[in-house]
Amino acid sequence: xxxxxxxxxxxxxxxxxxxxxxxxxxxxxxxxxxxxxxxxxxxxxxxxxxxxxxxxxxxxxxxxxxxxxxxxxxxxxxxxxxxxxxxxxxxxxxxxxx
Numbered sequence: 001x002x003x004x005x006x007x008x009x010x011x012x013x014x015x016x017x018x019x020x021x022x023x024x025x026x027x028x029x030x031x032x033x034x035x036x037x038x039x040x041x042x043x044x045x046x047x048x049x050x051x052x053x054x055x056x057x058x059x060x061x062x063x064x065x066x067x068x069x070x071x072x073x074x075x076x077x078x079x080x081x082x083x084x085x086x087x088x089x090x091x092x093x094x095x096x097x098x
Contacts, residue, residue, distance in 0.1 A: 001085050003044055004070040007061060009088065010095065015058040018094035021085075023048040024078040027096055030055050033063070035072070044072040045082045046097065054094055 010019075020027050031049030035042075044064075055063070075082040076097065088097045 001074050001087065002070065003064050003072050003074055006074055006085065006088075006097070007065055007070075010057060010061070013057055013090075013095060015056065015061075017057045018054040019057050019060045020054045020094045020096050021046050021048060021076050022096055022098035023076060024080065027091075027094075029053070030060065030097075034077075035069075042072040043075055043082070044069060045075040045077050046085070047077045057095070 019030065021030050022028075026048075028048030028050070029052055031047045034045045034047055036045065037043065074085040074097075076085050085097055088095050
C-alpha cells in the first residue's frame with residue numbers, strides 16, 4: 001500500500017482517533033518514519049516507539065501528507081525487519097495499521 005492509499009482509507013475517521021501500528025505480535029505507537037529505496041521501489045517504514053501516547057489521526061496526516069512521500073510504499077518495522085502494510089483494523093482504543 002502506498003502512503004496516498006493509506007491516507008485515503010483513513011480520511012473518513014474522526015481526526016482525533018488514536019493511530020498505532022502492528023509491530024510483530026505487539027501493537028505499538030508510531031515514533032517516526034524512515035525513508036529508503038529497495039530494488040528501485042521507494043519505501044517509507046514506520047518505526048515503533050516504546051511507551052508514550054499514540055499519535056492522533058490528524059498528526060499522522062500532517063506527518064505523511066507531503067507530495068514527495070505520497071507514492072512511497074508503507075512498511076512497518078518489526079523485530080524481524082520491515083514488512084509491508086496492507087491496511088488497518090479499527091479497535092476499541094485506536095486504529096491499528098497492519
